[in-house]
Amino acid sequence: MSRVYNFSAGPAVLPEEVLKEAAAEMLDYKGTGMSVMEMSHRSKAFEEIITTAEQDLRDLMGIPDNYKVLFLQGGASQQFAMIPMNLMKNRVADYIITGQWAKKAAKEAEKYGKVNRIASSEDKTFSYIPDCSDLPVSENADYVYICENNTIYGTKFKELPNTKGKTLVADVSSCFLSEPVDVTKYGVIYGGVQKNIGPAGVVIVIIREDLITEDVLPGTPTMLTYKTHADAKSLYNTPPAYGIYICGKVFKWIKAQGGLAAMKEKNEKKAKVLYDFLDQSRLFKGTVVQKDRSLMNVPFVTGNADMDAKFVKEAKEAGLENLKGHRTVGGMRASIYNAMPYDGVVALVDFMKKFEEENL
Numbered sequence: 001m002s003r004v005y006n007f008s009a010g011p012a013v014l015p016e017e018v019l020k021e022a023a024a025e026m027l028d029y030k031g032t033g034m035s036v037m038e039m040s041h042r043s044k045a046f047e048e049i050i051t052t053a054e055q056d057l058r059d060l061m062g063i064p065d066n067y068k069v070l071f072l073q074g075g076a077s078q079q080f081a082m083i084p085m086n087l088m089k090n091r092v093a094d095y096i097i098t099g100q101w102a103k104k105a106a107k108e109a110e111k112y113g114k115v116n117r118i119a120s121s122e123d124k125t126f127s128y129i130p131d132c133s134d135l136p137v138s139e140n141a142d143y144v145y146i147c148e149n150n151t152i153y154g155t156k157f158k159e160l161p162n163t164k165g166k167t168l169v170a171d172v173s174s175c176f177l178s179e180p181v182d183v184t185k186y187g188v189i190y191g192g193v194q195k196n197i198g199p200a201g202v203v204i205v206i207i208r209e210d211l212i213t214e215d216v217l218p219g220t221p222t223m224l225t226y227k228t229h230a231d232a233k234s235l236y237n238t239p240p241a242y243g244i245y246i247c248g249k250v251f252k253w254i255k256a257q258g259g260l261a262a263m264k265e266k267n268e269k270k271a272k273v274l275y276d277f278l279d280q281s282r283l284f285k286g287t288v289v290q291k292d293r294s295l296m297n298v299p300f301v302t303g304n305a306d307m308d309a310k311f312v313k314e315a316k317e318a319g320l321e322n323l324k325g326h327r328t329v330g331g332m333r334a335s336i337y338n339a340m341p342y343d344g345v346v347a348l349v350d351f352m353k354k355f356e357e358e359n360l
């Protein structure tokens with residue numbers, strides 16, 4: 001068996017310890033004589049899995065008691081609709097457009113109400129985060145929406161926008177649990193787990209209780225109403241049980257690593273190796289404004305599409321996989337999530353150095 005260094009943006013690398021534990025428990029989960037995939041979501045064993053997972057997530061993020069944690073399905077993309085359906089009481093929302101995911105979310109919200117795009121970095125292909133300290137927040141906005149870490153472009157909000165008292169909603173799919181977070185600054189934090197936490201099929205929504213109401217837009221399906229899932233503790237219907245089980249294991253793994261502060265330190269150390277190399281390279285260059293660089297997704301280019309393709313191909317042959325940039329931007333992208341070991345980033349940089357020498 002040999003594992004590669006997998007730089008995929010998502011679904012992405014998971015901690016090897018977690019995969020091994022899951023493998024060991026595959027046929028007989030803790031004496032139940034069955035796999036977690038095969039057990040009732042109403043069973044005692046699963047109840048313990050989901051309760052423990054929620055508690056560990058609460059511990060890691062310091063989630064206050066007046067926030068609910070929901071384990072849902074439909075991916076992050078389903079939240080693009082669920083958020084306006086549940087939160088648009090005035091049918092007005094402000095969106096900050098920092099990439100494709102925020103753009104898609106804004107477009108979806110337009111089906112339900114008026115969307116004001118109060119800031120954007122599209123003028124420079126989303127290579128920076130706009131100044132959000134004094135934006136024209138709409139007086140009757142139900143919320144202000146951001147995509148906190150832009151998976152495709154490799155930017156991250158280092159400071160949250162000044163929402164002037166309005167509820168902040170954030171898509172954190174690609175920076176979930178990568179660093180400490182002050183949950184009280186947000187109304188809703190949500191993310192698909194397949195980037196930094198677990199297998200595709202689970203989306204976690206952390207939502208302040210006062211935002212969970214029966215007063216949703218007319219026609220909102222039961223399944224797309226936050227209250228349905230909050231009241232049923234994410235067990236209204238069959239939840240993505242196996243995915244939740246793996247997320248739970250990853251939460252334990254992060255706890256064992258020292259929690260989110262330790263995670264941040266490790267992530268900064270990893271990202272620095274790559275950014276420092278990019279900053280002095282004569283062949284490769286990063287595409288993002290320095291101060292807005294993501295710790296998780298690092299896009300870079302050579303400036304020559306053929307050279308980029310050659311690099312991706314040769315890197316793959318060297319066991320460094322999924323370095324091709326997003327299909328809409330080209331170039332390369334290294335996603336270096338929590339589970340990417342430091343040695344993986346060093347291996348990538350060593351390979352880049354060698355490639356640079358051979359191709360300059």
Ligand SMILES: *Cc1c(COP(=O)(O)O)cnc(C)c1O
Pocket residue numbers: 010074075076077078101147149150151171172173174192195
């Ligand atoms: C991947 C991603 C999405 C889309 O997630 P799906 O689960 O495929 O719907 C949305 N937002 C961000 C920031 C992402 O990285």
